[in-house]
Amino acid sequence: MKKNDKLFSRLEQLNVIGASLSKEHDTHRLIEAILVASKTITRADGGTLYLLTADRSALRFEIMRTDSLNISMGGTTGQPVTFPDLPLINSKGQPNTSMVAACAAIQGRTINIADAYMEEGFDFSGTRAFDEQTGYRSQSFLTVPMVNHEDELIGVLQLINAFDPVKREVISFSAADQSLAESLASQAAIALTNRQLIDQLEQLFESFINLINLAIDEKSPxxxxxxxxxxxxxxxxxxxxxxxxxxxxxxxxxxxxxxxxxxxxxxxxxCGKVTTPVHVVDKATKLQTLFDRIHLVDTRFEVLKRDAEIAALRQQLALRTKTDASAEVRVQNALAEQLRVLDADRDFLRQANIGSESMAASDQQRVRTIGTERQWRNVDGVQTEFLTAEEMENLTIRSGTLTQxxxxxxxxxxxxxxxxxxxxxxxxxxxxxxxxxxxxxxxxxxxxxxxxxxxxxxxxxxxxxxxxxxxxxxxxxxxxxxxxxxxxxxxxxxxxxxxxxxxxxxxxxxxxxxxxxxxxxxxxxxxxxxxxxxxxxxxx
Incomplete structure (x- = not known):
């Protein structure tokens, strides 16, 4: 294949890659696709993709691949990249231009190195240490800043060891390689920015949903x-x-x-529960509204007991001149029975006020009997039914605590x-x-x-x-x-x-x-x- 034909074929490949990147919806797969495509189109043995940290102070290792060493970290592998972030500012507070990836990010330019061991002006001590540990030989480097359509740096693409398949040896990255990598990096930066923007919008949307649920939660636990x-x-x-x-x-x-x-x-x-009144959502007992009205019923029982005691005392006073001990005992016993019945009815209504899976029809009728047949003198001095119609409706709820x-x-x-x-x-x-x-x-x-x-x-x-x-x-x-x-x-x-x-x-x-x-x-x-x-x- 002629040289021009090869270049045209790689350009076609670049177009196909660019189109595929725009269709990827998962950020991890997208980052992986960018690196794999960059390695493929430049015939690089290894590569690393860095992303700018949220505070824009460093480059974070996002994904790393080295084919000859069978190293695969980040992306969809589930294997995290264990290398520390590359700071863009050194310990002296100056731009960290000694690190090639950081320098490319800071200066916004592509750095093409034929042999890292021979290059001056950059600190490749970490690279040498990696090589010593693995037996690898890092040679040619192509480091490209990833800048999106808003001219904003989002990361750095670094490719290592261009490989000549004919000579079977590591070579330098050519001018064509650099041009293709820069074009791909630009397309990738735009695709990645768009994906991140969509992810951020989805996160924002879910946050709004959680905000609604929090409002419901705060409204009712x-x-x-x-x-x-x-x-x-x-x-x-x-x-x-x-x-x-x-x-x-x-x-x-x-x-x-x-x-x-x-x-x-x-x-x-x-989400529609934001419209539901709190006193209905939180209705723990049948008589509950803003408070549990069973206590008002309790007060009425106390009034009836007081009235019964007063009536008994009056009867006893009427007997004082006659000194009829047996009659007084009968009055006391009658009072005790009245109080017992009142306490029993009060305990029953308290229990009825608590919601249950199913209330018996006989218990519902007992509520109505207490409500209509008992009388009490209200705050206006009027003799009236012991329970209101609304209270009886609530206390006879068959299941749960809610009326129809x-x-x-x-x-x-x-x-x-x-x-x-x-x-x-x-x-x-x-x-x-x-x-x-x-x-x-x-x-x-x-x-x-x-x-x-x-x-x-x-x-x-x-x-x-x-x-x-x-x-x-x-x-x-x-x-x-x-x-x-x-x-x-x-x-x-x-x-x-x-x-x-x-x-x-x-x-x-x-x-x-x-x-x-x-x-x-x-x-x-x-x-x-x-x-x-x-x-x-x-x-x-």
């Missing part, structure tokens, strides 16, 4: 943990589904971008979530975030909310999030009205949800068979919650 745990469980189940090779979900797969999209949806799935109206207020958070998310100008790779996040209260049978979607109308990701949301809520130990549920009980409830069309049956099967619930329990549940689960019973 009972929901902050939920906002963090649901995304974790969502990703655990999604990865288990992806790993499944048999069954109806065997074809399910996610790219890195898909996983990021689902993670963002998980983090945002309850309060449940609707809580449920509105998903409507608010949808409104908030659907107004954002989502980029293409995050377009499905509103659908994933907004569907976690839908049911497979179409009886969920807010849209009443059926299984066929929902994505697998939204169905995954639905299971994660329910399981976290069942086992959460930081809710105001209940302790964390035992693992076996939570799994039994999920199995019932599968049977009645609440959750996706195929996803539930994977949730159980892949041991996702066990992995989650080990990470997030208290040890006393984690009991044995009979998996066979879950499929009966």
């Amino acid at each position: 009972y929901t902050g943990g939920h906002c963090q745990r649901v995304p974790e469980l969502t990703m655990m189940l999604a990865e288990a589904v992806e790993a499944t090779t048999t069954g109806p979900l065997a074809a399910f797969a996610m790219t890195t971008a898909d996983k990021h999209e689902l993670k963002i949806a998980g983090l945002l799935h309850d 109206k309060e449940r609707e207020t809580i449920n509105y958070h998903i409507v608010a979530t949808n409104k908030m998310l659907e107004q954002l100008p989502w980029p293409k790779h995050l377009k499905r975030v509103p659908e994933y996040a907004g569907g976690h209260h839908e049911r497979m049978d179409g009886k969920g909310y807010p849209k009443g979607l059926t299984r066929e109308q929902m994505s697998i990701q939204a169905r995954i999030m639905g299971i994660a949301d329910i399981f976290e809520a069942l086992t959460a130990r930081d809710r105001p009205y209940k302790n964390g549920m035992k693992l076996s009980q939570a799994m039994k409830i999920l199995a019932d949800f599968k049977k009645n069309g609440h959750i996706d049956p195929d996803l539930f099967d994977i949730f159980v068979k892949q041991g996702v619930y066990q992995q989650y329990a080990e990470r997030f549940l208290n040890p006393e919650q984690v009991d044995a689960v009979n998996e066979a019973e879950l499929f009966m």
Whole structure:
């Protein structure tokens, strides 16, 4: 091949490399691709890519390759580069131009060295020490500053030992090599800057999401943990589904971008709770608003007891002239019985005020009886029913601590979530975030909310999030009205949800068979919650 043909071929190769760099989305792979491409196009045996530190005071070893020594550090290898940073200012406070990479960065020029051992003006003591330790011979160096489209230095590309494949020997880097390396370094700097900018924007976006969750957390400690745990469980189940090779979900797969999209949806799935009133979110007892009104009920009982004691004393005074001891005993016994009944009713209402999984109908009726048949004289001196209609409504709540109206207020958070998310100008790779996040209260049978979607109308990701949301809520130990549920009980409830069309049956099967619930329990549940689960019973 003629010399011009070779150069043209390398230029074509440069164009292909430049195009491929612009398509790489992972920073580590991008850095690796830059170094590998630079080595390939210049036929270098080794190379190092340095990036400028955040404070712009030094060059950090980001990736290093030496083919003949089989050295591969940084990038996607998982093997960190162990060399210290190269400072741009020396111990005397002067520019560190004795180090070739630092000099190229400081002066913004390419440095092409034929033989490091023969070159004067640079400190190659570290290079010599490396060579002595490895038996290597570092000879030709090509050090190129990486400057982006804003004329800003972001790093340095250093190539070592150009190799002549015909003569089978190390040679100097040619002018063509330098020109190609400089062109590639420029393209790489732009690609890397763009990638870093995108990464920074994504980090900023996630920070805003975490800021919303922090606001919810600060607003109510009972929901902050939920906002963090649901995304974790969502990703655990999604990865288990992806790993499944048999069954109806065997074809399910996610790219890195898909996983990021689902993670963002998980983090945002309850963002609408910023609109939910605190006294509803934190309602630990049935009579709680800004404070627990059971204490007002207690006060009424004290008034009734006082009235009973006063009535008894009046009866005793009326008997004083007759000196009827047996009659006084009867009055005392009657008072004691009245006080006993009042204390029993007060203890009952205190217990009724605490939310439970299910309140018996007989207990609900007892609340109504106490509320309507007992009378007390209020602060205005008016004889009235012992409990107000609103208090009876709260104290007869069958499950939990919320009235129907309060449940609707809580449920509105998903409507608010949808409104908030659907107004954002989502980029293409995050377009499905509103659908994933907004569907976690839908049911497979179409009886969920807010849209009443059926299984066929929902994505697998939204169905995954639905299971994660329910399981976290069942086992959460930081809710105001209940302790964390035992693992076996939570799994039994999920199995019932599968049977009645609440959750996706195929996803539930994977949730159980892949041991996702066990992995989650080990990470997030208290040890006393984690009991044995009979998996066979879950499929009966």
